[in-house]
Amino acid sequence: MERHMIFHIFNSSLISGPETLAMPALAEIKDKAQIIWLREARVSDEKQKHVASYMQSYGLTYHTIPVESRLDKQAVQKLKELFEKTENLEVAHAHDVKASFYLLKASEQIQNRKFQTISTHHGVFARSGFINHMYEKYYAHFILPKLDRTLTVCSSDRLVLIKRGLKPAQVVAHLNGVTRNRISQTDRLAAQKKIRQDWGLNVSEDTFVFGVAARLDHEKRHNLILDVAHELKSNHPNFKFVILCFGRGPLEESLKKRTKLLGLDNNVQWRGYRSHLGQEFAGFDSLLSLSSAEGLPINLIESGWAATPVFASNVNGVGDLVTAESLGTLVAADEDVKSIAAKIVGFAASKEKLAQVGLNFQAHVEKHFSQAEWLKNLLEIYRMGKG
Secondary structure (H helix, E strand, C coil): CCCCEEEEEECCCCCCHHHHHHHHHHHHHCCCEEEEEEEECCCCHHHHHHHHHHHHHCCCCEEEEEECCCCCHHHHHHHHHHHHHCCCEEEEEEEHHHHHHHHHHHHCCCCCCCCEEEEEECCCCCCCCHHHHHHHHHHHHHHHHHCCEEEECCHHHHHHHHHCCCCHHHEEECCCCCCCCCCCHHHHHHHHHHHHHHHCCCCCCCCEEEEEECCCCHHHCHHHHHHHHHHHHHHCCCCCEEEEEECCCCCHHHHHHHHHHCCCCCCEEEEECCCCHHHCHHHCCEEEECCCCCCCCHHHHHHHHCCCCEEEECCCCHHHHCCCHHHCEEECCCCCHHHHHHHHHHHCCCHHHHHHHHHHHHHHHHHHCCHHHHHHHHHHHHHCCCC
């Protein structure tokens, strides 16, 4: 039987949502799935070495193509040559803007192309700023229509792309799904204690531990989290809390400086990147996510596997995941700081209620948002052909 090859193409100097979504699942079919890493030459080896380590940890075969500029013609040529020399190539599947741009440029140069070209858009509103908005417009109007199929990670993003001009038959909602260690309620306290020891975290039993797992960028609204933390400390002095922020990004230094300026050093800790953090969410009492925009957040799904309740802003794909109050607490994207802080205090007031919400959320995630479900749905989409 012929072995059909699938390439997944990434362009990232960080391990974030797309990588933690796809790579562990692709390891389940690594006999026919390989990674193409468009490596940014402008970023130092030291800052990118964790990307290679992450792929290696899953036993994935990967090909590295250095990218020197926005349009590196040599990188396009190398990608084209890799496609052409790969026997029985069935699918070339890119993730987000730049990887999809290079997929398009390389595949356009191949006559009588037989393999499918697919792009996953990991969040229509997930990046802020003028330049990113320009990239988004270019992506939606000049890249995605020329590929065979576009996948979105949540239902609302599919509708947005159709409104922007993509044909409905070309756009498929492929909801995110990951599998992590399932923590039972009986094992949760012991797991939490061990994880916190591994983190070097030493807090009193009455301290509520929030976790934030996101790249340090504007749309994740870490500055709003600092404002809420300041409000909690100033106007809810009896509420003991600490917020552990995991992740890296361009705002790291400014966020650390603002933490000191607000006098929050004892309440907010910047923990940097931690490999396989998604297996340690039981260390949190709750996951906190106040993003202005999301696709369908991987970190919220990971929280479900740990039976860790979530407190999040109700944006985009979050509503696909947290569909009822019994599964988590959502606040409006434009909710003010005082209101969010007051709701957090109420949210954390009953450990028994939180435990039940965590169990409800875990059952929901296990049934609908597992890695196996994600991979099954992806392979079904591949079987649809070019369309």
